[in-house]
Amino acid sequence: MTVDGDTSEQAGFSKLYQEHHAWLVRWLLKRTRGADNAQDLAHDTFMRLLDRPMLPNGIRNARAWLAKTAGNLAVDQARRQILERNYLALLTALPEQEQPSPEDQWELLQLLERIDTLLDGLRPIEKKTFLMSRLDGLPYRKIAEQLGISLSSVEKYMAKAMLKCYIAAYGERPAL
Numbered sequence: 001m002t003v004d005g006d007t008s009e010q011a012g013f014s015k016l017y018q019e020h021h022a023w024l025v026r027w028l029l030k031r032t033r034g035a036d037n038a039q040d041l042a043h044d045t046f047m048r049l050l051d052r053p054m055l056p057n058g059i060r061n062a063r064a065w066l067a068k069t070a071g072n073l074a075v076d077q078a079r080r081q082i083l084e085r086n087y088l089a090l091l092t093a094l095p096e097q098e099q100p101s102p103e104d105q106w107e108l109l110q111l112l113e114r115i116d117t118l119l120d121g122l123r124p125i126e127k128k129t130f131l132m133s134r135l136d137g138l139p140y141r142k143i144a145e146q147l148g149i150s151l152s153s154v155e156k157y158m159a160k161a162m163l164k165c166y167i168a169a170y171g172e173r174p175a176l
Contacts, residue, residue, distance in 0.1 A: 016062055017046055024066050032074055041077070045070040083112055118168050122161060129154055130161035 021042060028038035048069055087109055091099060100108065119127050125147065132143045133154075140154045147154075166174055 013046075013049065016049070020062055020066055021046070023063065024070060027067060028070055028074070031071070032077075037077075041070055041073050044073050048073075079116060080113055083116055084109060087112060119161060119164060122157075122164065125149070126157040126160055129157040133158060 024042045024045060025035075025038050028041050029035060032038050032041060045066055091105065099105075115131075119130065122130070129143055129147065129149075132138045132146070133140065138146070140151055140158070144151045144154045163173070
């Protein structure tokens with residue numbers, strides 16, 4: 001037995017899908033590589049919509065919302081591909097005896113993707129500062145020298161990155 005609201009939501013989603021799916025795939029084809037990739041991104045876009053209860057009826061401009069969501073997914077996908085390419089290039093530069101097992105490689109790549117997602121929204125210089133500090137273990141003064149920025153900039157960038165980490169861990173800003 002379904003609740004009337006569920007039937008209405010399902011009908012709204014079905015209508016939105018039927019009216020805009022083909023358009024979204026064509027829109028994605030112009031911006032991504034290949035029909036399969038465009039289909040996958042369109043699917044993921046509509047899956048995002050399913051995660052938002054009661055949204056289909058509340059969308060004022062469906063194509064703008066779908067394009068924005070699909071565009072964000074395409075950017076995320078491109079960022080993951082760059083991250084993976086850089087990681088694989090790093091692995092090939094390692095001597096064979098130092099290369100991690102395939103399982104460890106997969107786990108490391110997943111960890112890098114989670115870190116990248118966590119730091120989403122930071123400017124590249126802010127991400128680089130954070131990674132140099134936390135992954136390379138460099139002191140702030142050395143980071144400032146290598147990046148050609150002031151020590152106070154390093155401190156500000158680290159504070160911003162640490163705040164993002166805190167919010168990701170605890171879901172809210174710390175009480176000051």
